[in-house]
Amino acid sequence: MTNSSQQDFDVEPASDDSDASDPAPRGVAASGVTGIGIGAIAQEIGLTKDTLRVWERRYGFPLPMRSPGGERLYPQEQVTKLRLVKRLLDAGHRPSKVLAQPVDMLQHLAESSGVGQDAPDAELDHLISLLRRSAYEEFRFWVLKRATRDGLERFVLDVAAPLAARVGNAWAAGTLQVYHEHLFSEAIQSTMRTLMRPLGDALRGRGGRPRVLLTTLSGEGHGLGILMAEAMFTLSECECIQLGLQTPLHDVVDAVAAHNIDIVALSFTAVLPAQAIANGLTDLRNLLPSHVRIWVGGSSPALRRKLNDGVVHIAGLTPIDEIVADWRQSAVL
Ligand code: B12
Secondary structure: OOHHHHHOOOOOOOOOOOOOOOOOOEEEOOOOOEEEEHHHHHHHHOOOHHHHHHHHHHHOOOOOEEOOOOOEEEOHHHHHHHHHHHHHHHOOOOHHHHOOOOHHHHHHHHHHOOOOOOOOOHHHHHHHHHHHOOOHHHHHHHHHHHHHHHOHHHHHHHHHHHHHHHHHHHHHOOOOOHHHHHHHHHHHHHHHHHHHHHHHHHHOOOOOOOEEEEEOOOOOOOOHHHHHHHHHHHHOOOEEEEEEOOOOHHHHHHHHHHOOOOEEEEEOOOOOOHHHHHHHHHHHHHHOOOOOEEEEEOOOHHHHOOOOOOEEEOOOOOOHHHHHHHHHHHOOO
């Protein structure tokens, strides 16, 4: 991302909406039209409130209505366009090139640059249609059957990861709801844990290195990335300590010391603003002993920028085997 587009995300002090905690995210404008408050929109889309205000001033979009109390209210069609804008920006397009465009042009741009497009796969389509029809037992059965047939690695790479992307695309297109995302996550998590448990148990106590601690930072509520990474680390014979989601930094540091951890592995989707990721990684790097490595992965565009010294970005799941082998070669065990 260039410096000029970086400025479009910079935080600025002006803050004239008083909905910091967003107690009533939905409201009615003076015109009687309903809209959603700035805090709720920023959280849903993964932007800061200040970014929305900067764009409004600089590009004239989004252009919210005002409540009788003067607070910004965004109508649904602007929210829909903002979702699309965010996905295009995550894919590397620049704010100055997308914000002023009408929504049909943006859809065209998304199609031509492959944003939100699913690769053809009849079985994955079938799984999505089961979710959509709320045929949850059937969905779980198919997921477990495929996992049992394919084994952990193939299941993660060929089913779980592309299915997550498909579910996200369907949610963005409005054809799946948030509860479908929850059901999907539960089925994938329980299937992966079932497959991983015997190997993880067998590895425990063998003194295998590196010892990898997996978690997400505060604000990152997506846990499948870190679970998929755990599967790949386990297959590379690492001993894994899975802390789950949103561990406060000081608890990460305590767990690293208590479990004699070599590597802290973190996962980031696009929901956390880039600045929050940079700050979190800087703080964590300063708190951890220098021999403890920090490896990060996930779809956040912030990871494609220059990262702090002492933080390594792993692009995807397949390089895990190789980077673990490199660590073993360089570490004094
Ligand atoms: C399931 C899901 C949820 C579930 C999560 C449940 C759970 N316990 O995990 C629920 C319903 C709670 C949820 C909530 C939200 N979600 Co959601 N969610 C998803 C979905 C479908 C999968 C999430 C996931 O875990 N992805 C992580 C992994 C699987 O994908 P990845 O980041 O591309 O990472 C890949 C690799 O890089 C690698 N990897 C990942 N981590 C790591 C780490 C290491 C160390 C390594 C080596 C590799 C690695 O593995 C992955 C496999 O290829 C995604 C769609 C998607 N494409 O991801 C949306 C998605 C992430 N969600 C999104 C949004 C907007 C939200 C919400 C704001 C609104 C909503 N949908 O409810 C909230 C915010 C929650 C929060 N505060 O974080 C957007 C984010 C877009 C954006 N630009 O901000 C997405 C992309 C959907 C979309 N298409 O718009 N979500």
